[in-house]
Amino acid sequence: MSEYLAVLLFAVAGIGIVLITFGISRLLRPHNPYPEKNVTYECAEETVGPSWIQFNNRFYIFALIFVIFDVEAIFLFPWAVAFGQLGLFALVEVTLFLMILFFGLFYAWKKGVLKWV
Amino acid sequence: MERLELKHIFSWLHDLLVSTGLGEPWLSVVTYLMLGAMMFGALSVIALFLVWWERKISAHVQQRFGPMRNGWHGWYQTIMDAIKLLQKEDVRVTNRDKFVFFWAPVICFVAAFLAYIVIPFGDGLIVADFNIGILYIMAVTTFTIISLLMAGWGSNNKYALLGGMRSAAQMVSYEIPMVASILVVIVYSGSLSMVDIVESQSGMIFNWFIFKLPFGPIAFITYIIAATAEANRVPFDLPEAEHELVAGFNIEYSGMKFAMFFLAEFVNMFTVSAIAVTLFFGGWNGWLLPSWLWFLGKTLLVVLLLMLFRWSYPRLRVDQLMEFAWKFLVPLTFANLLVGAAFKYLGWYW
Numbered sequence: 001m002s003e004y005l006a007v008l009l010f011a012v013a014g015i016g017i018v019l020i021t022f023g024i025s026r027l028l029r030p031h032n033p034y035p036e037k038n039v040t041y042e043c044a045e046e047t048v049g050p051s052w053i054q055f056n057n058r059f060y061i062f063a064l065i066f067v068i069f070d071v072e073a074i075f076l077f078p079w080a081v082a083f084g085q086l087g088l089f090a091l092v093e094v095t096l097f098l099m100i101l102f103f104g105l106f107y108a109w110k111k112g113v114l115k116w117v
Numbered sequence: 118m119e120r121l122e123l124k125h126i127f128s129w130l131h132d133l134l135v136s137t138g139l140g141e142p143w144l145s146v147v148t149y150l151m152l153g154a155m156m157f158g159a160l161s162v163i164a165l166f167l168v169w170w171e172r173k174i175s176a177h178v179q180q181r182f183g184p185m186r187n188g189w190h191g192w193y194q195t196i197m198d199a200i201k202l203l204q205k206e207d208v209r210v211t212n213r214d215k216f217v218f219f220w221a222p223v224i225c226f227v228a229a230f231l232a233y234i235v236i237p238f239g240d241g242l243i244v245a246d247f248n249i250g251i252l253y254i255m256a257v258t259t260f261t262i263i264s265l266l267m268a269g270w271g272s273n274n275k276y277a278l279l280g281g282m283r284s285a286a287q288m289v290s291y292e293i294p295m296v297a298s299i300l301v302v303i304v305y306s307g308s309l310s311m312v313d314i315v316e317s318q319s320g321m322i323f324n325w326f327i328f329k330l331p332f333g334p335i336a337f338i339t340y341i342i343a344a345t346a347e348a349n350r351v352p353f354d355l356p357e358a359e360h361e362l363v364a365g366f367n368i369e370y371s372g373m374k375f376a377m378f379f380l381a382e383f384v385n386m387f388t389v390s391a392i393a394v395t396l397f398f399g400g401w402n403g404w405l406l407p408s409w410l411w412f413l414g415k416t417l418l419v420v421l422l423l424m425l426f427r428w429s430y431p432r433l434r435v436d437q438l439m440e441f442a443w444k445f446l447v448p449l450t451f452a453n454l455l456v457g458a459a460f461k462y463l464g465w466y467w
Contacts (some may be wrong), residue, residue, distance in 0.1 A: 003245040006149045013153030014227040025373040038211040066289040073296045080303035116436035
């Protein structure tokens, strides 16, 4: 278990090094802000309306389908590791499992969910 | 003849550390922090080299010279660029979301950096060999998506938000075929540990999984397509499409914050190539030359492939991108997974 300490310490080291480079850059760089410079960039036009707006819900539908497939990936990882010892039963089982999932995907496909526009 | 292996240097360093008489919890803390600092140094050198290499390759593809002024064929051009970026003013938009805007580049880099704990650079050259190695890489590199969304949201800019949303949609879509192509390899290796995967490919060249799997080339090609999309590289670089989104999620970033996104992009490119080498091309396995040199050479060849993609193919449209992932790659990779498992059960491989 102690080897997972590496994850924590690498994260600490990574964040630390990035913040140190930001600090070094702060010492070296000029600092001269004025209102026109700090305006949101919008192709040399003044910004129209707020930027935090409602979004195309396609993005969320794809995220939903992704969640289903990602949960399935969690089931498939242990299956793949143990497949050598499990044999035919596991193969049939996973084929059925994937068929049910892909039935859902094809249903979404036929309903036009996967179409972007 | 003894091969020049780097692990002797590291075991010597470890003995040196033990001889100072440090107790156990602190010993591993110091070891991992030092390894983290070394890894950061190595990754910076690799990223600087890759940027220079990419510029040279793009130049030669287009029959130009590329950087020529700084040293032999401009070899220290990117070092000068890094120094320049260090001195650039940090322009901050007034109406940004301060917290999110600041931490996005940090998280982006750390997510790319954490993957290097389990990447086997050579025989014995791995920071920690987790028994869930490849699953761990898939888990931590996913944080890149969050950081890009944070950058898009925090900038309070329509282009940036659109770029962030697109990159999230693209990366989650290509995550599925990537996982499915990796699973085929796991079925044959029977382990998630990166060291075990490499060791199960030792011996001759036909033990490499790209040759050993029944449809190894298909698994590799689908993996490399998904990996290109995961690393936001052309032809899948919709999130930063220069002609429509100007620069996507990093439009409002400048100076060192931009440099962190840029560094993370090249580190990610090296990560996906290193995973491809570990899974399909036998990792550090080779003969005569030291193992770390084999690993580095193979990885740079895969990186070269990604770079040639960039300069050969035009960018896709966003609808083509998503439909290609869900209607073609997902069914293909899962079919390949089932066929691979069936062949494994029947014993139709060597």
